Amino acid sequence: MKIVVAVKVVADDQDIFVSGDRSLDYSKARQIISTYDTNAIEAAAQLAADNDGTVVAISASTTKADDTKVKKDILSRGIDELFMVADDSLETADSYATAQVLKGIVDANASDYDLILCGDGSADLYAGQVDVQLAAALDVPVINEVTGLKVEGDKVVVERTLEDEVEEIEVPLPAVISVSPNVATPRIPGMREILAAGKKPSSVEGLAGALETKVEVEDIKAPEMTPRKNEIFAEGDIDAFAAAVAEALK
Amino acid sequence: MADFDAIVIGAGCAGNVAAYTLASAGKAVLVVERGNYAGAKNMTGGRIYTHSLAKVFPDYQDAPLQRKITHERISLMSPDSNFTVDYSARELEEAGNESYSVLRGPFDQWLAEKAENAGAEYIYGIAVEDLIIENGKVSGIIAFGDEITADVVILADGVNSLLTSKAGLSKKAPAINQVAVGAKETIELPAEVIESRFLCNPGEGSSWLFAGDCSNGIVGGAFIYANQDSVSVGIVATMSEVLKQDIPVYQMLENFKQRPEIAPLIRDGKTVEYSGHVVPEGGLHMMPEIVGDGVLVAGDAAMLCMNLGYTVRGMDLAVASGQIAGEAAIKALDAGDTSKAGLAQYKTMLDNSFVMRDMKLYESAPEFLETSPMMFRGVPEMLRDIMTPLFKNNGEPRQHVMQIAMPVVKKMGLFKLAKFAMKAVKSL
Numbered sequence A: 001m002k003i004v005v006a007v008k009v010v011a012d013d014q015d016i017f018v019s020g021d022r023s024l025d026y027s028k029a030r031q032i033i034s035t036y037d038t039n040a041i042e043a044a045a046q047l048a049a050d051n052d053g054t055v056v057a058i059s060a061s062t063t064k065a066d067d068t069k070v071k072k073d074i075l076s077r078g079i080d081e082l083f084m085v086a087d088d089s090l091e092t093a094d095s096y097a098t099a100q101v102l103k104g105i106v107d108a109n110a111s112d113y114d115l116i117l118c119g120d121g122s123a124d125l126y127a128g129q130v131d132v133q134l135a136a137a138l139d140v141p142v143i144n145e146v147t148g149l150k151v152e153g154d155k156v157v158v159e160r161t162l163e164d165e166v167e168e169i170e171v172p173l174p175a176v177i178s179v180s181p182n183v184a185t186p187r188i189p190g191m192r193e194i195l196a197a198g199k200k201p202s203s204v205e206g207l208a209g210a211l212e213t214k215v216e217v218e219d220i221k222a223p224e225m226t227p228r229k230n231e232i233f234a235e236g237d238i239d240a241f242a243a244a245v246a247e248a249l250k
Numbered sequence B: 001m002a003d004f005d006a007i008v009i010g011a012g013c014a015g016n017v018a019a020y021t022l023a024s025a026g027k028a029v030l031v032v033e034r035g036n037y038a039g040a041k042n043m044t045g046g047r048i049y050t051h052s053l054a055k056v057f058p059d060y061q062d063a064p065l066q067r068k069i070t071h072e073r074i075s076l077m078s079p080d081s082n083f084t085v086d087y088s089a090r091e092l093e094e095a096g097n098e099s100y101s102v103l104r105g106p107f108d109q110w111l112a113e114k115a116e117n118a119g120a121e122y123i124y125g126i127a128v129e130d131l132i133i134e135n136g137k138v139s140g141i142i143a144f145g146d147e148i149t150a151d152v153v154i155l156a157d158g159v160n161s162l163l164t165s166k167a168g169l170s171k172k173a174p175a176i177n178q179v180a181v182g183a184k185e186t187i188e189l190p191a192e193v194i195e196s197r198f199l200c201n202p203g204e205g206s207s208w209l210f211a212g213d214c215s216n217g218i219v220g221g222a223f224i225y226a227n228q229d230s231v232s233v234g235i236v237a238t239m240s241e242v243l244k245q246d247i248p249v250y251q252m253l254e255n256f257k258q259r260p261e262i263a264p265l266i267r268d269g270k271t272v273e274y275s276g277h278v279v280p281e282g283g284l285h286m287m288p289e290i291v292g293d294g295v296l297v298a299g300d301a302a303m304l305c306m307n308l309g310y311t312v313r314g315m316d317l318a319v320a321s322g323q324i325a326g327e328a329a330i331k332a333l334d335a336g337d338t339s340k341a342g343l344a345q346y347k348t349m350l351d352n353s354f355v356m357r358d359m360k361l362y363e364s365a366p367e368f369l370e371t372s373p374m375m376f377r378g379v380p381e382m383l384r385d386i387m388t389p390l391f392k393n394n395g396e397p398r399q400h401v402m403q404i405a406m407p408v409v410k411k412m413g414l415f416k417l418a419k420f421a422m423k424a425v426k427s428l
């Protein structure tokens, strides 16, 4: 069984700062695997281990992602091979463009896939659209918000946890599935896994053609800070305080 | 056969340089660092003397050093006054003598990149938990159940080295008066603002050290280093003294920042980093065994750090001891003997270097600082009582300098002061 997992590499949000003009300063941010994709990677690795399969990671990123540490991090999590397209034009890529690039990677390197896993949404945009758009591009079925999955013959049986019940759905393969974070707890790679990652195959290519986007970005700004109201309540005046909190929550 | 020729624990100044030295000689080296990248967890005051760096990297000028230090300022602070000396000398700016302000994040990553380019392998994000010891010989490391073996292991895991005790090399835990704590903030300011506030040319900077009531009158000091686009402001105080006071360390730093002498230097700056760290203070007396069967200890892990009260110096010693440990390990590997006897030359080489010469020279400095609290409370006030009348003109009759100074000095005790001066000259 051949599993593909799509991995986005993003700036570490802990180190993104808001400048005075509300623009975002990425200059101190290191590149990391988008958080929810680590859950997808783990789900893919476990599925591959249970089904004698292989798992390759695919990534459409800017050239910043072409970083030994990030690539090693991906490959130390039970991934066999990494295919990355790294191009700075992807900085402004929307879900449509990203899905087209990912389709290109799949067609060229993993066209014999059985299953493609995606994370719940990316740490930066969180559009949650790439899975569906990729499935549309590949013309295969897609299902999202999956909380559990197992392979049965030529189909997967997935679980979706709804408010008061768990839905079980059979999906014929090949398919694209996006998983919720609680599908699997990401591993902490051990020393042996990290050492082995350095020796695994990985390839990085630029973008062949021009990027077609459907969404235009006007501007990216941090929300305006509302100044604190500095309402101070006299000590012991707990009722007034409670009333104010209740009012604010309305 | 072992997995690696050498494993280095810790990607600080000592570890990266040891790894670079080994990898450059074609040895298979693995570095394991608990931070997510080199420098992630490391702090320093802020100044590195580059003489030992230049010996390892002739191109050290390309390192992300901040500003060349051209102004040496030393201040003695009383609760309500500050006496400053500002010294500059062309000789201190010459190659070999010069020093730079430095931030560990970018600097340690540069060092790690050098080692990596020379062929060293790095594992980040993993803290080594234990050592594999076979028949008394250290033969590898353990973390999260994984074991990796090597012919020689170099411990460069910094001041709180747990691994030196696992290797049976450390003396008993340091006494509470043998460690100091440091707290530091990095505050961002535009380069031109820094240059005008600290009186420096572009690319040049200042080191400014304080002793006295900057940290609430206890044995310790404070520092400000001018970096390219930020300043490093911090305090250092002995643990035993900190515990006596009822204000926490961060509050001591906050109090220092709010002093009228300090506030204008950092006004409108943005704090971008806050860190705290232990400083080994006991000097030579605190050093562990630095050579064991299959194992060497370098840098702060070996307590190769000098706290002279007005300055802490450890990075140039860490760089040099890392290089020497690397060289000693190469010789032992080539000779096929990484036993304690095979590695023993590390100690000899270190003894013959400036590292141990300086450590021995300043052997009694920590003792001087602890037994002479006068430098921190007494001398700054004495200076105030001499200086203030010198500058004060309020219509009252003035006195001659000697008339002002002699009673003040007598009050301190001429004999006590002379003894203090002698002791200071002898130990610094």
Ligand SMILES: Cc1cc2nc3c(=O)[nH]c(=O)nc-3n(C[C@H](O)[C@H](O)[C@H](O)COP(=O)(O)OP(=O)(O)OC[C@H]3O[C@@H](n4cnc5c(N)ncnc54)[C@H](O)[C@@H]3O)c2cc1C
Binding pocket: B009, B010, B011, B012, B013, B014, B015, B032, B033, B034, B035, B039, B041, B042, B043, B044, B045, B046, B047, B048, B049, B126, B127, B128, B129, B156, B157, B158, B159, B181, B182, B183, B184, B234, B235, B236, B277, B278, B279, B298, B299, B300, B301, B304, B305, B312, B313, B314, B315, B316, B318
């Ligand atoms: C407040 C303060 C001010 C100072 N000012 C100066 C100054 O101005 N000039 C100067 O020269 N020196 C100064 N020093 C001293 C200097 O910072 C140290 O001597 C120097 O950092 C020592 O380098 P090192 O490589 O030995 O240790 P470190 O820099 O501490 O590196 C140790 C590394 O080991 C890693 N590590 C630890 N345990 C493990 C483990 N179990 N597994 C894996 N990795 C591990 C750590 O994450 C770290 O990266 C100052 C120190 C302090 C605290």
